[in-house]
Amino acid sequence: MIIRNDNITEASLGSSSDLNASAFISKLISSGGVVNSTVVDAVNNLFLDLKSNELYDKVKRFYPMVGASQSACSLEAKLTGHNIIFTNPAGFVFNENGITCGGQSGNPAYINQSPYAMFGSNANIGFTMYNRTSRGALANFPLATTGSPSPTKTQLNINYDGNNYAFLGTSSLGTTAGLSTGLFMVSRTSDTLMTLSRNGVVLGTDTTPGSENSNTLVDVFDTTTDNFAFMSFNDGLTPTESLTFYTIVQNFQTALGRAV
Numbered sequence: 001m002i003i004r005n006d007n008i009t010e011a012s013l014g015s016s017s018d019l020n021a022s023a024f025i026s027k028l029i030s031s032g033g034v035v036n037s038t039v040v041d042a043v044n045n046l047f048l049d050l051k052s053n054e055l056y057d058k059v060k061r062f063y064p065m066v067g068a069s070q071s072a073c074s075l076e077a078k079l080t081g082h083n084i085i086f087t088n089p090a091g092f093v094f095n096e097n098g099i100t101c102g103g104q105s106g107n108p109a110y111i112n113q114s115p116y117a118m119f120g121s122n123a124n125i126g127f128t129m130y131n132r133t134s135r136g137a138l139a140n141f142p143l144a145t146t147g148s149p150s151p152t153k154t155q156l157n158i159n160y161d162g163n164n165y166a167f168l169g170t171s172s173l174g175t176t177a178g179l180s181t182g183l184f185m186v187s188r189t190s191d192t193l194m195t196l197s198r199n200g201v202v203l204g205t206d207t208t209p210g211s212e213n214s215n216t217l218v219d220v221f222d223t224t225t226d227n228f229a230f231m232s233f234n235d236g237l238t239p240t241e242s243l244t245f246y247t248i249v250q251n252f253q254t255a256l257g258r259a260v
Contacts, residue, residue, distance in 0.1 A: 021047035033067025041203040042255035049248040064231035065098035098229035111218040124236030133226035140223030152213035166196040169210015187238035200243030
């Protein structure tokens, strides 16, 4: 049943409502997003699950990509103000499945904050993308930092010509999993360990992870036509935490009927 946006209040979530989830839902509504009972329940449970598993504070920024409009899908859920900014939204599709990209290059979408600002230099850092598109064709990165100094220091390539690659600082790692769907995570947990995982399963490790620098922004969705349904920037998560985080995100996607 569709609930009118103007009838959704904190009280309508019931006794199990999460105040942060309520604030995000209110922002979704004010942004013109399509908010129904399914979205309300899924978002509320997402916040509750992150908190009950002690991951909420470790997730610095996250993007549920709900609301079926450009402004709603662009919102950062902790309401930090670091929303996705589209310089060229032509070709992008915003619907109940999240954001389907338009294939443009040259910063068609970005976040006006760098991982350096979120985590600090040489920090333990993680970032994730939930991809719904199955493919094996060449495509460029959907997530990277840009700016000065060069080269790019944080990058996640999902199924880049059949492979999965991650870069952090001067370090890189890759696998030949050849799968583009699911939740991909890059996680630096120490000076001697960076992991690349898919759906909570480690695909590869690097024992010499690089550090972050003062890049100026995060460039997202560059030169890809894939459909994304979640993105986050986290503290570096352990393999156990990564699996728990995947389970939470997958439950969220399942509740919305868009899991892969």
